Amino acid sequence: xxxxxxxxxxxxxxxxAARMFSAVELVQAHLDAMAANRHLNAFIVETPExxxxxxxxxxxxxxxxPLAGIPLGIKDLFATQGVQTTAASAILKGFVPRYExxxxxxxxxxxxxxxxxxxxxxxxxxxxxxxxxxxxVISPWKARGSDAELVPGGSSGGSAAAVAARLCAGATGTxxxxxxxxxxxxxxxxxxxxxxxxxxxWGTIAFASSLDQAGPMARSVADCAHLLTSMCxxxxxxxxxxxxxxxxxxxxxxxxxxxxxxxxxxxxxLDGMDAEIAALWDAGIAWLRxxxxxxxxxxxxxxxxxxxTYYIVAPAEASSNLARYDGVRYGQRITPPGGNVHDMYxxxxxxxxxxxxxxxxxxxxxxxxxxxxxxxxxxAQRVRTLIARDFELAFQKCDVLLTPTAPSPAFxxxxxxxxxxxxxxxxxxxPASLAGLPAMSVPAGLSASGLPLGLQIIGRPxxxxxxxxxxxxxxxxxxxxxxx
Amino acid sequence: MSVDSETVRKxxxxxxxxxxxxxxxxxxxxxxxxxxxxxxLGEVDxxxxxxxxxxxxxxxxxxxxxxxxxGIAEQVLANAPDATSGFFAVPKVIE
Numbered sequence: 252x253x254x255x256x257x258x259x260x261x262x263x264x265x266x267x268a269a270r271m272f273s274a275v276e277l278v279q280a281h282l283d284a285m286a287a288n289r290h291l292n293a294f295i296v297e298t299p300e301x302x303x304x305x306x307x308x309x310x311x312x313x314x315x316x317p318l319a320g321i322p323l324g325i326k327d328l329f330a331t332q333g334v335q336t337t338a339a340s341a342i343l344k345g346f347v348p349r350y351e352x353x354x355x356x357x358x359x360x361x362x363x364x365x366x367x368x369x370x371x372x373x374x375x376x377x378x379x380x381x382x383x384x385x386x387x388v389i390s391p392w393k394a395r396g397s398d399a400e401l402v403p404g405g406s407s408g409g410s411a412a413a414v415a416a417r418l419c420a421g422a423t424g425t426x427x428x429x430x431x432x433x434x435x436x437x438x439x440x441x442x443x444x445x446x447x448x449x450x451x452x453w454g455t456i457a458f459a460s461s462l463d464q465a466g467p468m469a470r471s472v473a474d475c476a477h478l479l480t481s482m483c484x485x486x487x488x489x490x491x492x493x494x495x496x497x498x499x500x501x502x503x504x505x506x507x508x509x510x511x512x513x514x515x516x517x518x519x520x521l522d523g524m525d526a527e528i529a530a531l532w533d534a535g536i537a538w539l540r541x542x543x544x545x546x547x548x549x550x551x552x553x554x555x556x557x558x559x560t561y562y563i564v565a566p567a568e569a570s571s572n573l574a575r576y577d578g579v580r581y582g583q584r585i586t587p588p589g590g591n592v593h594d595m596y597x598x599x600x601x602x603x604x605x606x607x608x609x610x611x612x613x614x615x616x617x618x619x620x621x622x623x624x625x626x627x628x629x630x631a632q633r634v635r636t637l638i639a640r641d642f643e644l645a646f647q648k649c650d651v652l653l654t655p656t657a658p659s660p661a662f663x664x665x666x667x668x669x670x671x672x673x674x675x676x677x678x679x680x681x682p683a684s685l686a687g688l689p690a691m692s693v694p695a696g697l698s699a700s701g702l703p704l705g706l707q708i709i710g711r712p713x714x715x716x717x718x719x720x721x722x723x724x725x726x727x728x729x730x731x732x733x734x735x
Numbered sequence: 736m737s738v739d740s741e742t743v744r745k746x747x748x749x750x751x752x753x754x755x756x757x758x759x760x761x762x763x764x765x766x767x768x769x770x771x772x773x774x775x776l777g778e779v780d781x782x783x784x785x786x787x788x789x790x791x792x793x794x795x796x797x798x799x800x801x802x803x804x805x806g807i808a809e810q811v812l813a814n815a816p817d818a819t820s821g822f823f824a825v826p827k828v829i830e
Contacts, residue, residue: 347813348814349810446791448791461790494796500765553779559774559775559776560776563771563773564772570750574751577751579823580811580823582816584816586826590796590825590826592825593751594753594826595825595826597751600753604752609750609794610765612752612774613766614770616746616749617766617770620749626777627773627776629779630776630779631773632786632787633786634779634781635787636785636786637779637784639787639790654738654788666760671772685790709805712791
């Protein structure tokens with residue numbers, strides 16, 4: 252038998268149901284893999300005792316559900332009752348929530364086993380996992396003929412590295428501007444961000460509330476579908492949660508593209524686009540056409556304004572959301588000798604936040620400040636309306652959009668020191684985030700250097716099923732079997 | 736628009752983040768780099784375009800004006816850096 256950690260989540264479900272192995276055996280195999288791969292720094296906290304107790308409850312029949320016994324990693328952005336939750340920030344070191352986030356509560360309800368908390372960019376601000384206060388996460392992948400350590404992408408880099416290295420069957424991620432899709436592409440796994448409002452934001456540490464969405468990361472489209480079904484659902488505690496039924500995404504998955512129209516946005520073919528990325532995109536177009544889809548050209552004319560819009564809206568919301576870290580109610584506190592409460596706030600936040608987080612809070616504070624609000628923030632929200640309208644018009648001509656996920660394969664640590672160069676990594680993922688649309692990345696090939704590349708599918712609001720079907724069609728046609 | 740070191744100090748003060756004199760020049764340069772880049776949004780003609788309020792259409796829900804929890808002061812205070820007698824404690828506010 253192949254190693255238990257090599258099974259897909261779908262195969263684990265079947266194996267557990269057929270009693271080919273116990274939940275304890277399955278979980279122990281993953282705990283062993285975690286112990287053997289600590290150099291990746293994927294986990295901030297490991298919870299082996301909790302995981303084994305949950306697995307024993309599955310084996311004795313007291314813990315049931317569609318995900319019973321499935322070992323998952325949880326991004327450290329989700330509050331987990333009784334287990335330290337920090338968003339990979341020094342300011343929250345030692346914070347142990349007394350409550351469970353909506354998304355993780357749904358997974359626990361369905362019987363999933365939690366292995367621990369996954370490393371990430373601090374407060375989900377980053378595309379390379381270099382901003383974590385707990386040290387960078389290292390990708391399990393290496394370029395052919397090179398020993399250089401590579402970034403796993405970000406911000407859900409711990410989730411990406413752990414799933415790719417077979418340390419867990421799947422993981423939770425969150426996506427504000429591409430934080431599920433870009434790391435999934437960098438490590439050769441699948442990941443989907445559902446429509447804004449599908450997954451509860453309650454108990455998920457807020458970055459930019461109008462953009463933040465949770466979603467699963469796993470090694471196949473079907474595995475993502477199982478996790479997505481469990482993670483989504485109405486939560487009255489989140490004012491933007493959608494009160495709509497959640498389909499069984501795994502049961503509905505067909506991979507059929509017959510009669511579907513696939514839109515190709517001309518504006519995504521950037522000047523100077525990496526030839527490998529362009530070739531992969533063309534291959535994806537050919538695969539979907541041969542599966543029976545009609546390929547149509549669409550226009551998304553405001554695409555080039557998406558990144559600057561995002562880098563106004565997201566920091567603005569972050570500066571407001573992160574105001575809560577004041578050293579009073581939770582987390583770290585620094586009081587200078589003889590300092591008053593204002594000195595305490597400023598010293599606590601200076602010591603507790605990393606460079607990128609401070610930069611974004613300050614940008615956000617500036618664009619929201621008196622005299623600049625209309626020129627920056629209101630203008631950005633108007634452009635956001637135009638970006639969303641572009642998608643609406645495109646979806647009159649097609650059912651899903653196909654694009655690359657990222658402009659390059661994974662890069663080395665320290666390769667992008669200029670903040671804007673780092674921001675440009677999200678050029679293909681940010682527009683769908685601004686419009687709240689479901690979008691996924693599927694591994695589709697390898698670069699000449701032997702590193703994974705992903706293709707992105709963007710769907711209409713609430714059409715996660717259509718996105719997953721196109722994802723499955725790409726997955727089947729690409730036959731991606733490479734592993735780190 | 737570009738920011739000078741005085742504006743950077745003011746932003747830091749508004750954001751309640753202490754910055755040292757050594758940090759100001761670097762921050763000024765970085766913030767100006769980012770602000771210069773996002774300024775391209777000014778090119779877009781947005782006359783007659785409403786600012787986006789919500790990506791998903793529909794009005795916000797109402798909820799019953801009812802007490803749904805309470806009596807968990809101990810849990811609320813459990814992560815406080817300093818809590819005494821059922822309250823959050825902070826350094827002196829008024830001299």
